[in-house]
Amino acid sequence: MTTTATTTATIGATTIELTDDGFFVDPSVWTEDMVTELARREGIEPVTDGHWNVIRFMRKEYVEKGAGPSVRALGKTSGFSVKELYQLFPKGPAKIAARVAGIPKPRGCI
Amino acid sequence: MILGGGTGGTLTANRLRKLYKPGEAEIVVVDQDDNHVYQPGLLFVPFGLTDADDIVRPRGRQLHAGISYHQSSIDHVDIDDDRVHLDDGTTLPYDVLVIATGATLVPDETEGLTGAGWMERVFTFYTAFIDLPIKCPVAPLEFCFLADWYFTERGIRDRVELVFVTPLDGAFTKPVASERLVGMLAEKGIELVTDFNTGEVDGAGGRLISYDGREVPFDLAVIVPLHGGAAYVGRSPGLGDELNFVPTDQRTLQSRAAANVFVIGDAADVPTSKAGSVTHFEGDTLVANIAHHLAGEALEAGFDGHANCFIETGFHKALLIDFNYETEPLTGHFPGRVGLPLLKESRLNHLGKLMFQWIYWNALLPGRDLPGLGSTMPAAGKTAAESTSSTPVPEGA
Numbered sequence: 001m002t003t004t005a006t007t008t009a010t011i012g013a014t015t016i017e018l019t020d021d022g023f024f025v026d027p028s029v030w031t032e033d034m035v036t037e038l039a040r041r042e043g044i045e046p047v048t049d050g051h052w053n054v055i056r057f058m059r060k061e062y063v064e065k066g067a068g069p070s071v072r073a074l075g076k077t078s079g080f081s082v083k084e085l086y087q088l089f090p091k092g093p094a095k096i097a098a099r100v101a102g103i104p105k106p107r108g109c110i
Numbered sequence: 111m112i113l114g115g116g117t118g119g120t121l122t123a124n125r126l127r128k129l130y131k132p133g134e135a136e137i138v139v140v141d142q143d144d145n146h147v148y149q150p151g152l153l154f155v156p157f158g159l160t161d162a163d164d165i166v167r168p169r170g171r172q173l174h175a176g177i178s179y180h181q182s183s184i185d186h187v188d189i190d191d192d193r194v195h196l197d198d199g200t201t202l203p204y205d206v207l208v209i210a211t212g213a214t215l216v217p218d219e220t221e222g223l224t225g226a227g228w229m230e231r232v233f234t235f236y237t238a239f240i241d242l243p244i245k246c247p248v249a250p251l252e253f254c255f256l257a258d259w260y261f262t263e264r265g266i267r268d269r270v271e272l273v274f275v276t277p278l279d280g281a282f283t284k285p286v287a288s289e290r291l292v293g294m295l296a297e298k299g300i301e302l303v304t305d306f307n308t309g310e311v312d313g314a315g316g317r318l319i320s321y322d323g324r325e326v327p328f329d330l331a332v333i334v335p336l337h338g339g340a341a342y343v344g345r346s347p348g349l350g351d352e353l354n355f356v357p358t359d360q361r362t363l364q365s366r367a368a369a370n371v372f373v374i375g376d377a378a379d380v381p382t383s384k385a386g387s388v389t390h391f392e393g394d395t396l397v398a399n400i401a402h403h404l405a406g407e408a409l410e411a412g413f414d415g416h417a418n419c420f421i422e423t424g425f426h427k428a429l430l431i432d433f434n435y436e437t438e439p440l441t442g443h444f445p446g447r448v449g450l451p452l453l454k455e456s457r458l459n460h461l462g463k464l465m466f467q468w469i470y471w472n473a474l475l476p477g478r479d480l481p482g483l484g485s486t487m488p489a490a491g492k493t494a495a496e497s498t499s500s501t502p503v504p505e506g507a
Contacts, residue, residue, distance in 0.1 A: 086321035
């Protein structure tokens with residue numbers, strides 16, 4: 001028995017389904033041209049090269065391992081320290097970057 | 111070969127010894143010391159409710175006859191050669207390896223935590239003996255509730271400000287329990303600070319500083335440091351992840367590193383609380399799958415993520431939660447329609463928690479079945495969740 005209420009959001013011309021805490025239900029519908037709009041909704045403007053590096057790293061980890069990394073794992077593997085990650089995503093790097101990267105809630109945020 | 115003589119290693123060894131006659135399998139347990147700590151008891155020590163000596167027993171004595179106990183720290187595991195290399199120079203070959211070496215604290219990973227004030231005004235309750243993943247999300251809550259009770263009993267509660275600071279977005283990881291626990295913190299006058307990812311501890315200045323620049327002042331801080339897996343995991347090529355936990359199939363408990371390596375308890379990277387109850391419930395699946403592996407049979411996807419935790423709330427009461435991978439902690443009764451109340455303070459739950467220490471040493475570790483307590487989560491007696499998500503929906507969604 002799961003309680004996965006979902007909601008929808010319109011990004012450009014595409015309607016996407018989100019979990020009640022804002023993560024993509026189907027990560028395969030995500031495309032890179034959604035990033036600017038997804039980031040803006042999280043209060044991130046403009047999207048810098050640093051943001052892109054983290055977002056692409058999150059996607060890669062998700063594809064390879066089936067889950068996005070926690071902020072600690074990200075700090076050890078992404079090339080950015082946890083401090084730098086917080087400068088890029090002040091409201092929580094793992095959570096916000098996962099939302100913008102269109103992947104499920106990272107496992108560290110059980 | 112079982113690495114670790116704590117909850118998971120001990121109950122696995124004892125159950126395997128029952129399953130296989132001495133001539134059929136040789137069972138060896140390795141640990142670096144001879145102190146088996148009943149970890150739930152650690153919370154009671156600072157409040158004078160138990161002595162540190164009362165919660166520690168020799169590891170080897172918890173193992174059934176016919177199990178070898180080898181005391182040494184571990185250098186590394188060679189998963190390609192099926193050998194464990196110990197720091198005392200011994201090399202032990204294995205057919206099946208069980209990793210049960212738990213989680214360790216890594217306070218050095220948080221800036222300033224072990225600096226000025228460490229063990230003077232900055233403590234951890236795992237040392238008699240802040241972040242993600244939290245070993246057991248309810249332990250720091252219990253500490254707050256017990257502190258509230260302790261200061262009330264001493265008649266000075268009105269002069270003590272208690273603040274619970276958590277990296278989570280609520281008092282717990284799942285919405286129904288979180289809402290209940292947030293209400294209880296408020297009733298007891300304990301302030302809750304959420305989404306606080308501690309980046310630095312300023313012991314001299316008495317401040318916790320989050321990565322996003324917020325500050326919480328303190329006179330005394332009790333901190334759950336970051337956790338990692340055992341250091342030897344990091345020295346064993348191909349075995350662990352970046353935090354030294356072992357990537358593990360969450361249903362079969364087989365490691366992803368090698369078919370003959372299994373993982374139980376805190377050492378695994380499975381998405382559960384790092385709690386003794388989880389380790390206990392994993393035992394059934396783990397032992398069955400070791401037998402399947404040795405017999406060349408397919409493994410069972412048997413473990414459902416079941417966790418069951420008593421939460422001490424002070425004043426001789428406790429709360430009980432019961433959940434698994436799919437079902438969050440709900441209200442109702444455990445294990446059936448008649449039983450211990452769930453998500454509700456009661457004296458019965460407190461007695462349950464106290465009684466559990468006896469059960470731990472005398473039934474759980476020896477590998478006896480506990481009547482009425484199966485490894486899969488019981489659904490009878492639970493009240494379905496009303497949708498009470500406390501997580502805000504993002505703007506525009």
